[in-house]
Amino acid sequence: MTDTSRRPGTSAPDGTPPRRSMLNDAGVRAVLFQIIAMAIVIAIGWYLVGNTLHNLATRNIQTGFDYLSREAGFAIGESLIPYNATDTYARALWVGVVNTLKVSLIGIVFAMLIGVVIGVARLSSNWLLAKLATIYVETLRNIPVLLQLFFWYGLITEVLPAPRQALQPIEGVFLSNRGFKMPAPADHPAWWGALIALIVAILAVRFLLARARRIQAATGDRPKTLIPSLALLIGLPVAVWAVMGAPLALDMPELRGFNFQGGVSVSPEFAALTLGLTLYTAAFIAETVRSGIQAVGKGQWEAAAALGLKPGVTMRLIILPQALRVIVPPTTSQFLNLTKNSSLAVAIGYPDIVSVANTTLNQTGQAIENIALIMLAYLTVSLSISAFMNWYNKRIALVER
Template structure:
């Protein structure tokens, strides 16, 4: 017996204001329009007020002479440089302390997190006390403390602590010799970058080779040899220039060589010890999130506790560790703005002087916001890429 299919009747027509799709689009258009009107009102009102008070606006001031000193610079700078270059110097200082802080805090935090899980009672307690002490006190107080200790615990330049008559430690920083500038140094830098890329490629090749044949390859030592050896070869081929600039006491301070200033040291130490306490808890929780069968299986294979941690537990725990670690890396970058409290010339400090001299606060605040937003989004993008790379993939 044939069953006749029942055809559905015509779809009932719905009024446009009752259609959820149309209603959703209307609401979004209205919200975007209201936000645009609010932005237009704020911008136009600000421009009108600036014109009424005869306050200059725009970014033309960036080409004017800055006229102020910056104590710590990574590029050439003098008071005759422009405000734009002064802001660039501050941004580079922020990036320098942020990158070093991220690297050092990651290493120290990982060691502390693993140490808290140690079977050694004393080591575990020391790591626990460290974490509780540093993460429960505001970072600004640690910066003040470290800066005060460095500036008052060491003598002045004339009584500086002398190491081998070449390194001098005083309350104005650590002075040590550096090579004199030579054109071959640029090529050594290129060789260093080539060595890093070659070491990365060698590591990938060694891993594929081990997966295919089971034979290990000393990729770490070979990669280190490439990173160090290539610049050394370029240095030798360039005539091996070895002229140095040595620090020497001239008047009330040292001349020659280079210096690590106490403000930079206090800021870096404060950021590292404070953030490493949070990273330690992230690492510890990531390892504890793994099933205990993983460590039992590693022990059954005859791996030592250190090998189990390095080869089995930490690689798996990364999938839990990386997302919250991203927040800590962002915190290091943003917390570096506290450098102004101890006098380190970072981005905020440079722009603060620029605001005082030019009076153009809105433009300078926008520059700060754009700079930190760009750096933070770059860190987030890299960490998201790395998180996807180590994520488990379904077969």
């Protein structure tokens, strides 16, 4: 009698291969485990959301975002866009977002400029310059940024005099504990025309530089671009301004009562926040720039010197372009840190998104919604900065041949 039974995984008497269970397939198991993990996460999230909504309903706490259409009823100290207390909570929160963007963008630009200068200075052959740059970096990096914000805010509000005794370093510029006042061009269409012309000039210069690079790659000779670029950047806006009437009137700040009226105003809160974030972040960027420059081989310096290039030209055209591939990724992180650190503005009274949302929360009692909006605002801004810097990083990446 023939025994037809066989152990699992062994071949049949006729030689056919054994049937394998789907669970023995690594790919199937990977997908199955991911489905199980996702189901667990969804179940936990469902429980937490349901439990939160139940607790809110039990305590008669209103949920949802309907409150955004109600009148805010509170004033905001400064805003780039029109706002008054009769506007909605949505408008107030948008003012906070715009104020956060203003501080972040200005801080990023100046932190990058200062960081590059300090980073290059740390590598200077001038002993005094290098030591001063080192002191700047080591001092500011090791003091918490919140303390630096308090320092700058206290310096402006406590050391500077009252408006009636304001310092006047330049005609029309006043420095007081109420902030900084400067002249501004009087409202006239010519100024807007000049601004549009400047934007057009910047685009034209970019095209000019790109054309010069293409000619250099094809022929080895680079056309001169400095004078044409300056002519576009200066001549075009001035020409448009002149054609549209060449207005020279300025809106000068004047002392009226206990403060100045007119001109451009920079509040103590904005000045302290911008100074603190900019100088603090610039110290970290300086170290990134220094390490990026040092990552470029010494042979590049030697080759440039052999060609008779000056150190400044070598740094600008040879060293920095190669160092950027090392500098850009960590600098992106510093830009994000500056943006997120702007949430400390609430400590010195600057009306950013966190400050405005906190006021909204105190009036409406809807903490979850307001915190969610704060998180969404910072997430959107941070992802936008990351996307732009990743695009720029890919654009400047060295292409292997």
